[in-house]
């Protein structure tokens with residue numbers, strides 16, 4: 260019997276489990292390398308050459324080059340890793356959330372100041388499907 | 394004999410550290426966050442802790458994906474603040490009570506908690522932010538007023554250890570501390586949370602009601618609270634809200650009978666609900682009087 264992944268019906272959420280960890284391994288290892296200054300410099304000098312050192316898939320590599328933050332998560336990235344790539348670009352956690360939600364940085368910040376995103380209507384995938392939210 | 398007298402639950406939002414390090418804590422955005430820790434700093438001072446046993450998680454800073462220990466106990470002589478991608482925080486190096494840490498490691502493993510022993514380790518905001526909020530501003534050349542034993546819990550790759558496991562680990566830590574031969578006052582910190590989701594399209598989730606019931610039950614109903622399944626944290630408190638399992642380690646290390654001394658709750662700090670509680674063992678309170 261397989262494991263019951265009861266968390267897969269939470270909308271707009273990736274739970275970073277061992278399957279995702281396996282998929283995203285080289286991508287995440289690349290991201291965490293950027294927490295060290297010499298690596299940030301080397302990556303900045305030649306992104307392509309730096310990325311060649313990591314055995315990620317062509318899709319993952321393209322998502323890094325495009326800074327496609329959601330795609331990075333869809334391909335096995337984890338937020339604590341991808342946030343290192345964001346930090347390298349001068350983007351903090353809250354700005355990154357503004358980008359991932361598609362709200363934009365200002366609207367997202369305003370939502371947080373107003374108390375954040377309510378759990379109402381945001382607990383189950385079917386709630387989003389009914390609203391037509393993707 | 395060493396004894397655990399009190400526990401502290403505390404969020405460890407990185408932006409709180411950034412706000413302190415850049416001196417903007419009096420700005421209107423941050424003022425209400427820090428106001429709630431004023432009483433805590435006075436309490437911390439009066440408590441005169443010799444050792445803080447600090448339960449936190451690393452955020453893919455020091456631990457990369459090559460090795461993911463569920464529980465890793467800091468046994469090194471000291472722990473330097475790590476560079477998380479924007480330079481290390483300008484706060485003091487954390488010094489360990491190494492003999493107590495070794496004693497706890499030994500005791501836990503014989504008690505069937507198979508922890509990982511870290512003889513070299515840097516620490517990220519998960520550890521340094523709670524130190525800063527509880528002890529106030531300290532520069533690189535200062536010293537923290539007490540020793541610190543870090544316990545690092547995996548809450549990044551699912552599944553984190555269950556709340557039940559964390560609560561029972563707290564009990565085992567209590568047994569270990571109780572059997573140490575030096576006269577020490579130990580305070581346990583459980584850090585992380587409260588509700589927050591940092592990632593993907595549902596980022597920004599905050600659930601004040603859920604957080605409030607968590608804080609309420611931590612004092613009066615800790616055993617049933619520790620049975621909360623992971624799916625409840627993920628769905629109700631956001632994917633990163635599962636960090637709250639670490640508070641059960643703190644609660645497990647205290648007496649069954651505790652008194653809530655202080656509580657603070659504020660939304661937002663960056664993406665997160667800031668929650669904080671101070672609990673004292675009732676019998677230690679009597680001893681103080």
Ligand SMILES: [Fe+2]
Pocket residue numbers: 405450452519585586636
């Ligand atoms: Fe955290």
